[in-house]
Amino acid sequence: MSTQTHPTTRSDASPNTGPNPKTGTPPKLGSKSDRFATRVFGAAAMSFPTWAYVLFFFIAPVALVVFYSFGYKPDQFTAVATDQLSFDRYPEAMSGAFVTTFFATLRISVLGTILCLLIALPFAYWLAIKVSPARRSLALALVMVPFWTNFLVRTLGWQIMLSPDGFLSNWMQGLGLLDAPLDILYTRTAVQIGVVYNYLPLMILPLFVAIDASGHKLREASYDLGAGKVTTFLKVTLPMAMPGVVSGCLLVFIPLNGDYVTATVLGGASGSMIGQLIANQFNTAQNWALGAAMAMILIIATLAVVGIGFALLWLGRTIAARINSVQLTDGRV
Amino acid sequence: MARKNTFARRTPTDIALHVWGIIVFIYLFVPIAVIIAYSFNNGKVLANFQDFGLGAYISGINNDVIISSVVTSLQAALGTAIVATIFGTLGGVALARARRGALWALGLTGLLGLTLVTPEIVDGISFLPWFVTVGVDWGVSPLNNGLVRLIISHAMFSMAIVTFIVRARLAGIDTRLEDAAADLGATPWNRFKDIILPIAAPGIFAGALMSFTVSLDNTILSSFVQQPGYTPWPVYIFSAVRVALRPEVAAISTLMFLLTLLALAFVAVVLRKTGGSSTEIIKTMAP
Numbered sequence: 001m002s003t004q005t006h007p008t009t010r011s012d013a014s015p016n017t018g019p020n021p022k023t024g025t026p027p028k029l030g031s032k033s034d035r036f037a038t039r040v041f042g043a044a045a046m047s048f049p050t051w052a053y054v055l056f057f058f059i060a061p062v063a064l065v066v067f068y069s070f071g072y073k074p075d076q077f078t079a080v081a082t083d084q085l086s087f088d089r090y091p092e093a094m095s096g097a098f099v100t101t102f103f104a105t106l107r108i109s110v111l112g113t114i115l116c117l118l119i120a121l122p123f124a125y126w127l128a129i130k131v132s133p134a135r136r137s138l139a140l141a142l143v144m145v146p147f148w149t150n151f152l153v154r155t156l157g158w159q160i161m162l163s164p165d166g167f168l169s170n171w172m173q174g175l176g177l178l179d180a181p182l183d184i185l186y187t188r189t190a191v192q193i194g195v196v197y198n199y200l201p202l203m204i205l206p207l208f209v210a211i212d213a214s215g216h217k218l219r220e221a222s223y224d225l226g227a228g229k230v231t232t233f234l235k236v237t238l239p240m241a242m243p244g245v246v247s248g249c250l251l252v253f254i255p256l257n258g259d260y261v262t263a264t265v266l267g268g269a270s271g272s273m274i275g276q277l278i279a280n281q282f283n284t285a286q287n288w289a290l291g292a293a294m295a296m297i298l299i300i301a302t303l304a305v306v307g308i309g310f311a312l313l314w315l316g317r318t319i320a321a322r323i324n325s326v327q328l329t330d331g332r333v
Numbered sequence: 334m335a336r337k338n339t340f341a342r343r344t345p346t347d348i349a350l351h352v353w354g355i356i357v358f359i360y361l362f363v364p365i366a367v368i369i370a371y372s373f374n375n376g377k378v379l380a381n382f383q384d385f386g387l388g389a390y391i392s393g394i395n396n397d398v399i400i401s402s403v404v405t406s407l408q409a410a411l412g413t414a415i416v417a418t419i420f421g422t423l424g425g426v427a428l429a430r431a432r433r434g435a436l437w438a439l440g441l442t443g444l445l446g447l448t449l450v451t452p453e454i455v456d457g458i459s460f461l462p463w464f465v466t467v468g469v470d471w472g473v474s475p476l477n478n479g480l481v482r483l484i485i486s487h488a489m490f491s492m493a494i495v496t497f498i499v500r501a502r503l504a505g506i507d508t509r510l511e512d513a514a515a516d517l518g519a520t521p522w523n524r525f526k527d528i529i530l531p532i533a534a535p536g537i538f539a540g541a542l543m544s545f546t547v548s549l550d551n552t553i554l555s556s557f558v559q560q561p562g563y564t565p566w567p568v569y570i571f572s573a574v575r576v577a578l579r580p581e582v583a584a585i586s587t588l589m590f591l592l593t594l595l596a597l598a599f600v601a602v603v604l605r606k607t608g609g610s611s612t613e614i615i616k617t618m619a620p
Contacts, residue, residue: 042521043430044437050424050496051437054444057489061463062455068462080462123357126350139354141597146361148593151550152567153586156578157364160371160380167382197360229346250450258452261552265574275454275553282458282557295455302452 069292080288089293098277098294105257105273106301108188112195113253116203117245119196124207124244125237129216140208147201155265158194159185162266186268194266199256203248210244211237242313249309257302274298365590372583379578389580390588399569399585405480406549406566412484413491413548418541420488421495425536426529428496429503445493453490457557460486464558479563486558487548494547495540502536503529542600 069089071082131139146154161168162185169182184190218240222232260275278298281291372390376383393399424441431438448456460482468476475481514524530537552567559568566589570582 043427043432044435046423046430047427047437047441050420050427050445050492051441053420053489053492054441054448057460057463057485058448058451058456059444061459062451064463064466065455065459119357119360122350122353126354130347130350131354141601142358143361144597145594146365148546148597149365149590150567150570150586152552152570152574153368153582154364156379156570156574156582157367160367161364163380166380197364200357200361229344254450255453258454259553260454261571264571275452278454278458279553279557282461288458288462291458295458298452299455302450306450 065292065295068288069296071289071292073287073289079286080292089289090297093290093293093297098274101272101277102274102297102301104188105275106305108191108195108263108273109253109257110305112192112199112256113203113249115192115196116200116252117249120200120203120207120248121241121245124204124211124241127204128208128211129219129237143201143204143208151198152261152265155194155198155262158190158197159265162190162193185266188267191263191267194262195256195259198259198262199252202251202255206244206248206251207241208244210241213240246310246313250306253305253309254302257305258298368583369587369590372580372587374580374583376580379580379583389584393581393584393588396581399566399581401562402564402566402569403585403589405483405563408480409483409487409555409565410545410548412480413487414541414545416484416488417491417495417544418537421492421540421544422499422533422537424492424496425499425540426503426525426533428500429506430508445496448489449493453551453553456486456490457554460554461557477560479560482558482560483548483555483563483565486554487551488544490551490554491540491544491547494543495537498540498543499533499536502533506532 067082068080070085070087071080072084072086072088073079074081127136127139127143160166162182163169164181164183164185166182169178172178172182173180184193218236219232222236227235258275260273260279263273264276274294275298278291278294281287281294285291371379371382373385373387374382375386375388424445428438428442464476464482467473468482476485510528511524514528519527550567551565552571555565556568556571559565564572566585570586573579573582
């Protein structure tokens with residue numbers, strides 16, 4: 001333990017050069033605890049700009065909208081009034097077309113997330129394990145390329161492809177695969193295809209990282225201990241990939257639930273999603289209170305689904321752990 | 334060596350996986366290929382291919398509305414990358430150095446996490462009244478500028494990404510490095526500049542790149558905060574979708590795609606020179 005060797009560092013780093021006020025450590029130990037205090041004080045101070053930004057440009061605006069959701073629309077020309085606060089906008093939001101759209105949106109998002117996972121899991125496994133390391137960088141870069149092109153433009157690509165008088169429709173009819181023009185555009189199927197397409201890279205990347213991190217050595221060890229490919233996949237690779245599965249699902253589901261651009265381009269009138277209804281309240285209907293209440297319902301529903309997802313995951317793990325432990329004892333006895 | 338062995342014996346599963354990989358790649362690239370092909374459509378309507386030519390490129394480049402929206406988008410993306418990177422780096426470094434269980438750190442992590450799970454539409458409808466309140470009612474006039482509004486809102490959207498990438502990058506480093514520097518008389522600023530920044534650099538770089546693309550891609554949030562004269566490119570396309578799509582949209586998109594590829598190639602070359610592996614960078618970028 002050194003004594004005071006560099007007073008300059010300490011004096012300009014922290015005003016807190018005396019004994020530690022919390023623990024009352026004597027100045028003799030100050031050298032160590034002092035630097036600790038400096039570091040903590042420095043880190044907290046350093047986070048101040050980010051804190052301020054988040055408070056002023058996230059918490060405050062969202063709080064304002066939460067407040068608006070308790071207001072009402074006084075007349076045709078005013079977007080919102082908050083002189084009388086009530087919960088009335090919530091039941092108003094949960095009636096009529098909103099409920100239908102709400103569940104349609106949830107269905108598209110949940111199904112979209114599951115489809116993304118089913119497509120991405122073998123793909124990420126292939127990318128992380130089966131592609132030779134030399135080619136892997138290129139393959140990863142290729143996965144990123146769609147991510148780097150505007151998602152609206154990519155969706156337009158699908159619109160062209162799926163249109164009834166588009167080339168795909170003509171080819172399929174020419175080959176005799178279809179006897180009428182392709183009838184997918186402006187249906188829920190088209191929205192589902194586009195949504196899965198747009199969010200797929202967001203599922204592939206975290207899965208790839210997780211599977212890649214699961215490590216070749218562990219799998220080799222599993223083979224050496226006599227486990228087959230399936231067992232190794234189920235008991236080594238998949239559990240190690242679970243964090244990737246979780247973050248991938250979150251990354252896909254949450255933005256997807258609020259998205260309405262894909263649905264507008266590919267679903268037309270039949271593809272309206274909650275996001276669209278909320279946007280309408282703010283842009284055209286000018287009923288901010290109702291729109292704000294709808295937005296709150298969207299957030300609550302999103303969090304609820306995420307919560308249910310985590311609960312199912314926990315349940316699955318608990319059951320799996322129980323089954324595994326039973327097998328283990330059986331094997332030994 | 335072991336890897337080679339598994340690669341050499343191709344079981345049916347392996348073959349199926351390879352086929353699947355190729356199918357997914359085709360799925361990922363077909364719409365982009367379609368847009369590139371249709372950018373050479375000389376007709377009036379994008380989806381209706383008439384004859385091959387560069388007409389859309391010429392009229393697209395000469396279209397002032399299109400060019401100004403592309404320029405707005407690029408400016409907003411650059412500004413977003415700068416703002417989000419500065420604030421995100423500070424936040425990430427602070428979080429990485431936080432004492433375990435520090436309340437301010439937990440709070441910040443929670444808030445940033447909250448920004449990540451908030452649907453874009455909610456950010457959009459929140460920013461709209463807020464900018465009016467602060468900019469118009471309170472008289473903070475810079476907030477009435479369309480570009481400033483785009484940058485502030487986009488930066489909010491990607492700040493959490495930068496913060497978490499930088500924090501993850503710094504999570505493993507030995508705090509004794511800093512202690513050693515302090516013992517050798519380095520000032521806090523020097524320690525930050527000479528130790529933290531170089532270690533965090535790949536993360537910061539990845540974060541900046543991410544914020545740039547996220548901003549360039551952003552449609553919903555932008556459509557709420559945009560001001561007349563500052564319509565970003567995706568919002569322009571989205572409003573065109575509802576009216577009529579002309580091949581110019583595909584032509585300009587193709588040009589932007591090529592520019593992005595060039596920029597990425599440049600980044601890859603720079604990274605290779607500085608010794609970073611592209612796989613590592615992509616891995617830092619994946620959340």
